[in-house]
Amino acid sequence: MKKEFVTYIRTLQNTITSALEEVDGKAKFKEDVWKRPEGGGGRSRVIENGTVFEKGGVNISEVHGTLPESMQQYFGVNDANFFACGLSLVLHPKNPMVPTVHANWRYFELYDANGAIVDQWFGGGQDLTPYYLFDADAIHFHSTCKKVCDAHHPEFYTKYKKRCDSYFYNAHREEGRGVGGLFFDYCKETDAMSMQDWYNFVTDVGNSFLEAYLPIVVARKDLNYTKRNRQWQEIRRGRYVEFNLVHDKGTLFGLKTNGRIESILMSLPPVVQWKYDHHPKSGSEEEKLIEVLKNPKDWV
Numbered sequence: 001m002k003k004e005f006v007t008y009i010r011t012l013q014n015t016i017t018s019a020l021e022e023v024d025g026k027a028k029f030k031e032d033v034w035k036r037p038e039g040g041g042g043r044s045r046v047i048e049n050g051t052v053f054e055k056g057g058v059n060i061s062e063v064h065g066t067l068p069e070s071m072q073q074y075f076g077v078n079d080a081n082f083f084a085c086g087l088s089l090v091l092h093p094k095n096p097m098v099p100t101v102h103a104n105w106r107y108f109e110l111y112d113a114n115g116a117i118v119d120q121w122f123g124g125g126q127d128l129t130p131y132y133l134f135d136a137d138a139i140h141f142h143s144t145c146k147k148v149c150d151a152h153h154p155e156f157y158t159k160y161k162k163r164c165d166s167y168f169y170n171a172h173r174e175e176g177r178g179v180g181g182l183f184f185d186y187c188k189e190t191d192a193m194s195m196q197d198w199y200n201f202v203t204d205v206g207n208s209f210l211e212a213y214l215p216i217v218v219a220r221k222d223l224n225y226t227k228r229n230r231q232w233q234e235i236r237r238g239r240y241v242e243f244n245l246v247h248d249k250g251t252l253f254g255l256k257t258n259g260r261i262e263s264i265l266m267s268l269p270p271v272v273q274w275k276y277d278h279h280p281k282s283g284s285e286e287e288k289l290i291e292v293l294k295n296p297k298d299w300v
Contacts, residue, residue, distance in 0.1 A: 001120070001195055002083060005107045005203075009060045009087040010043075012105075012206050016089065017045050017058050019210050023217055024050040029058070034260050039065035040083075044263045048270070052098070052221050056091035057266035063257065067110070071256050077118075081111040084257075086124070087206070088250065090267040091213075096233035097223040099130035099137065099178070100240065101213050102267070104250065105206045122198045123185035126209055127164055128216075129178030129240060131233040133289045135299075137216045138179045142299035144212035145182050145205075152201045160184045165296040170243050175293040177243045181212075232286050234273040241268055 017029045027050025035041035042061030047053050062085040072080055086106030093100065105124035112118050128141045142161070149157035164183035169176050182205065187198045244251050244267055254264035280286030 001199065002085070002107065002109060005199065006062055006085050008203055008206070009085065009105065013043065013045065013058055013060050013087055016210060017047075019214065020047065020053065020056070020058070020091070023214060023221075024052040026051040027053060032262075034263070036063050036065075036258065036260065038258060039063060042260065042263060044260070044266065046266055050094070052093055052095070052217060054092050054094040055270040056089070057263070058087070058089040059263050059266060060087045061085060061259070061263065063259065065257075068256050068258075071253065075110065075119075077110060080118070081115070083109040083111075084253075088267075089209075092237070092269045093217065093221065095221055095223060096131045096225050096229040097134075097220040098217055099128050099220075100237075100269070101129070102127055103206075103209050105202050107202075120188070120195065121185070122187040122195075122202045124202055124205065125160065125164060125181060125183035126205065126212060127168055127178055127181035127183065128213075129236075130289065131236050132229070132285055133179070133292060134220070137220070138297075138299045140215060141179075141181060141212050144208055146300050148204050148208045149182070151204065152197075156184075156201070157182075161298075168243065170239055170247070172246070173239060173242070175239070175290065176296055177240060177293075179292065179299070180296060231273065232280075234269075234271055235275055235278055236289075237269040237272045238274045241272055244268065 021028055027047050029045040029047045032044045040063035042059060044057060044059040046057045048055050064083040065081065067080045067082045072078060084106065086104060088104040090102045091100060103126035107122050108120065109117055110119040130137065146157040160182040161180060164180040165176060167183045168178060168180065189195050251264060280290060
């Protein structure tokens with residue numbers, strides 16, 4: 001399973017970065033291959049200052065070694081070794097009418113002192129963070145998510161959509177980070193789902209990413225925008241930063257396991273504002289977005 005998923009994410013990284021370069025038409029991904037002293041490494045690809053994408057990263061990693069004590073306590077294990085691999089991406093478009101997107105698909109194994117697997121699971125998802133809300137975009141993104149979920153279990157979309165709304169939530173702001181999508185974690189073998197079944201589900205979600213996101217980019221990337229629109233985008237990007245640094249478990253795991261800091265923080269946008277006590281004007285498009293972020297909708 002480990003080898004199979006590593007092969008999958010390597011191929012998926014190539015597929016996604018090629019498609020994104022084609023849509024951007026100008027910028028190319030810069031690649032960094034890195035090694036982790038404690039074991040493993042990764043291949044980070046970052047795109048910057050493009051026609052469409054102001055900054056983005058599509059990274060894969062395969063890391064292993066002794067689980068740090070703090071993470072042993074988190075997982076409730078002693079003297080455990082681990083293996084973790086996954087693909088993580090974040091794209092911050094230049095045009096405020098194009099939403100930011102995040103996705104991650106990962107696999108994890110825990111071993112005892114003899115090297116035997118004592119636990120294993122999949123996790124991941126994909127979610128959309130617009131700055132200006134186009135209902136059609138949210139409906140398309142969620143419809144794509146639902147279609148891939150329905151092919152595996154009739155309850156998956158409803159279950160993982162709710163988890164996404166709950167997870168990507170800035171509790172200190174009492175608002176969601178975006179309009180959601182899917183979030184699933186600790187997908188383990190059960191009587192109903194084998195690890196191969198979970199592999200098939202997670203890889204199908206990964207394969208759906210470009211279908212879910214690229215049509216939105218193509219529809220919005222050439223829309224006109226103003227300096228005020230751009231200012232709002234930068235303010236909302238600040239909320240994105242707040243979530244990743246305050247709440248995100250993936251960021252915490254990377255930092256606690258001595259991950260590569262540039263790859264962990266590639267998710268942060270390049271230009272951000274924090275304006276004191278900022279509130280959108282009543283009845284504005286900006287306020288419309290906030291209302292949805294405070295009250296998640298069922299898009300499909």
